[in-house]
Amino acid sequence: xxxxxxxxxxxxxxxxxxxxxxxxxxxxxxxxxxxxxxxxxxxxxxxxxxxxxxxxxxxxxxxxxxxxxxxxxxxxxxxxxxxxxxxxxxxxxxxxxxxxxxxxxxxxxxxxxxxxxxxxxxxxxxxxxxxxxxxxxxxxxxxxxxxxxxxxxxxxxxxxxxxxxxxxxxxxxxxxxxxxxxxxxxxxxxxxxxxxxxxxxxxxxxxxxxxxxxxxxxxxxxxxxxxxxxxxxxxxxxxxxxxxxxxxxxxxxxxxxxxxxxxxxxxxxxxxxxxxxxxxxxxxxxxxxxxxxxxxxxxxxxxxxxxxxxxxxxxxxxxxxxxxxxxxxxxxxxxxxxxxxxxxxxxxxxxxxxxxxxxxxxxxxxxxxxxxxxxxxxxxxxxxxxxxxxxxxxxxxxxxxxxxxxxxxxxxxxxxxxxxxxxxxxxxxxxxxxxxxxxxxxxxxxxxxxxxxxxxxxxxxxxxxxxxxxxxxxxxxxxxxxxxxxxxxxxxxxxxxxxxxxxxxxxxxxxxxxxxxxxxxxxxxxxxxxxxxxxxxxxxxxxxxxxxxxxxxxxxxxxxxxxxxxxxxxxxxxxxxxxxxxxxxxxxxxxxxxxxxxxxxxxxxxxxxxxxxxxxxxxxxxxxxxxxxxxxxxxxxxxxxxxxxxxxxxxxxxxxxxxxxxxxxxxxxxxxxxxxxxxxxxxxxxxxxxxxxxxxxxxxxxxxxxxxxxx
Numbered sequence: 003x004x005x006x007x008x009x010x011x012x013x014x015x016x017x018x019x020x021x022x023x024x025x026x027x028x029x030x031x032x033x034x035x036x037x038x039x040x041x042x043x044x045x046x047x048x049x050x051x052x053x054x055x056x057x058x059x060x061x062x063x064x065x066x067x068x069x070x071x072x073x074x075x076x077x078x079x080x081x082x083x084x085x086x087x088x089x090x091x092x093x094x095x096x097x098x099x100x101x102x103x104x105x106x107x108x109x110x111x112x113x114x115x116x117x118x119x120x121x122x123x124x125x126x127x128x129x130x131x132x133x134x135x136x137x138x139x140x141x142x143x144x145x146x147x148x149x150x151x152x153x154x155x156x157x158x159x160x161x162x163x164x165x166x167x168x169x170x171x172x173x174x175x176x177x178x179x180x181x182x183x184x185x186x187x188x189x190x191x192x193x194x195x196x197x198x199x200x201x202x203x204x205x206x207x208x209x210x211x212x213x214x215x216x217x218x219x220x221x222x223x224x225x226x227x228x229x230x231x232x233x234x235x236x237x238x239x240x241x242x243x244x245x246x247x248x249x250x251x252x253x254x255x256x257x258x259x260x261x262x263x264x265x266x267x268x269x270x271x272x273x274x275x276x277x278x279x280x281x282x283x284x285x286x287x288x289x290x291x292x293x294x295x296x297x298x299x300x301x302x303x304x305x306x307x308x309x310x311x312x313x314x315x316x317x318x319x320x321x322x323x324x325x326x327x328x329x330x331x332x333x334x335x336x337x338x339x340x341x342x343x344x345x346x347x348x349x350x351x352x353x354x355x356x357x358x359x360x361x362x363x364x365x366x367x368x369x370x371x372x373x374x375x376x377x378x379x380x381x382x383x384x385x386x387x388x389x390x391x392x393x394x395x396x397x398x399x400x401x402x403x404x405x406x407x408x409x410x411x412x413x414x415x416x417x418x419x420x421x422x423x424x425x426x427x428x429x430x431x432x433x434x435x436x437x438x439x440x441x442x443x444x445x446x447x448x449x450x451x452x453x454x455x456x457x458x459x460x461x462x463x464x465x466x467x468x469x470x471x472x473x474x475x476x477x478x479x480x481x482x483x484x485x486x487x488x489x490x491x492x493x494x495x496x497x498x499x500x501x502x503x504x505x506x507x508x509x510x511x512x513x514x515x516x517x518x519x520x521x522x523x524x525x526x527x528x529x530x531x532x533x534x535x536x537x538x539x540x541x542x543x544x545x546x547x548x549x550x551x552x553x554x555x556x557x558x559x560x561x562x563x564x565x566x567x568x569x570x571x572x573x574x575x576x577x578x579x580x581x582x583x584x585x586x587x588x589x590x591x592x593x594x595x596x597x598x599x600x601x602x603x604x605x606x607x608x609x610x611x612x613x614x615x616x617x618x619x620x621x622x623x624x625x626x627x628x629x630x631x632x633x634x635x636x637x638x639x640x641x642x643x644x645x646x647x648x649x650x651x652x653x654x655x656x657x658x659x660x661x662x663x664x665x666x667x668x669x670x671x672x673x674x675x676x677x678x679x680x681x682x683x684x685x686x687x688x689x690x691x692x693x694x695x696x697x698x699x700x701x702x703x704x705x706x707x708x709x710x711x712x713x
Contacts (some may be wrong), residue, residue: 026060028056201341224311230252233255259283270331272298273296274320301341359409359412385485388495410465411475414465419439436502444483457477472677477511479501509550557704561659574628578631637649659700662704
């Protein structure tokens, strides 16, 4: 028997129609009896009236809306049936056997449509309908009594047997209906978990299913956030809206010890406000929220508890059956798997969008963000800037100290960039040691200022090797702005990249924007143009050289002015300062850019750059004074210098000036193998070496110049 068929068998509509058939058949049989031989004492007119009444009542009962009425209304059919039988016995004649079968049918119907013991309660009506008309004649009393005993016992036995079977069937149907609802709920929730477009959408179905099937007041799903040591509400269902909505808000587990205990134990927890053994924190929570009971189900998955499914009831202190607990547990597991799958998707998406070493947006993701920012700026007529940076000398750092050290430096740079940038700025690793910064609503000048702050922050945080060496970290920056430097992402990146390498050519540790020009413009013609080409050639090997040469030039010219040198001598000194390290063009890159102290052999190779510079400049006509200054800028006042070991006045004046300016610049500039000294520390060192390495008169004249510049 199917559930729908069994449910119809137990319905009030079927009970009413059964009674209608009984009435109608009774009436028809009464009418049919008119063609049969008359029983003793039978009244034909009475039989006709009773037959018509029974048939009419049957027709009317068939069309009555029994399912729309309460169950007790169907009890009205019982006295109606007995009344018709009594009417037949009274008006048609007293036949004690004619309607016995219909009494049995009526009691059968009572057993089907009503609870147990209803048939026993109907015996008074049975007596009125069956016995009283028969005992109206004293000669029929014995017959009435004997018939009543047998028929009454048969009726009660049939009614109570059928009622017992009906009750069992109803219970079975109720269990099957509950199981069907459970299966339907689980099926709907399973489909939601599989097909939902978001985690919240799937969990909304789970909470609704749990609430409706269990008949409670509210359900909430919490996701566990281990990093926060908290649970976060992701979905809720309420039978009657109360205005409670804390979706997305973290609830620290330190404030909810019972939730923590449920997560750790992995077992359901049922709390009822009147339970004497309930934890005080649980009782306080129930009283605060106005709830009578709370069932907390851990959302288990293959990776452990993913959160909690909480089921609230504010109307009663619930006690859940075994089947209800199984349903709640199954829904909790579905929610747990939904959360686990969502976490896995988020993790995979994060891995696909994030650089694994630094945790920043990777090359692909930074391009997607840049394209979105460009589209947004184009739509709303706003602007933004890019800043591309590259760590200076990173390859040699890797070669000298190993790639693990290089990775440490990359992570430190990434962390510093995230700490120093605004919350609205985007930082990504573009590749290798290059980083790209997207600065919304930022003009080029503002971007340049931000990049300069980052440059200073990097230089103030050197990397300390395991041996205690401080390795300065410097970076070159290139700025590009939308829409000045490009109308699309590719053009902007190209502009920022070009400016980045302009910063590299300037010696690194610099910021260059698209509107900036190269700072060094040589206004000399002929041989001086060739000198500029030589400086550029050295710069291509070692980006530090150009900036250092510019600083040496600046300091040397200030010193020359203090010493009263002529304008012609200053012009020669300017070119000599720019070219004083031109000999480095012949030094191998691995030595020239080594981020560490040189060996004795390597140092000898470096010392050869002064003589090589003399050789190179010798090929250029009319530059004798320049050549003499370049070759002698590493000679020492006491004669222990190189390459020729000359002393005192044998060293050209311009060479002695360059020696002081070169040493001061080298000491106050970060190099791969040492951290820069302060100005005062460098001045102290110059004084200490006055008379041995440097000309005392030149040091004496140089120190006031530097002190003025420092102010």
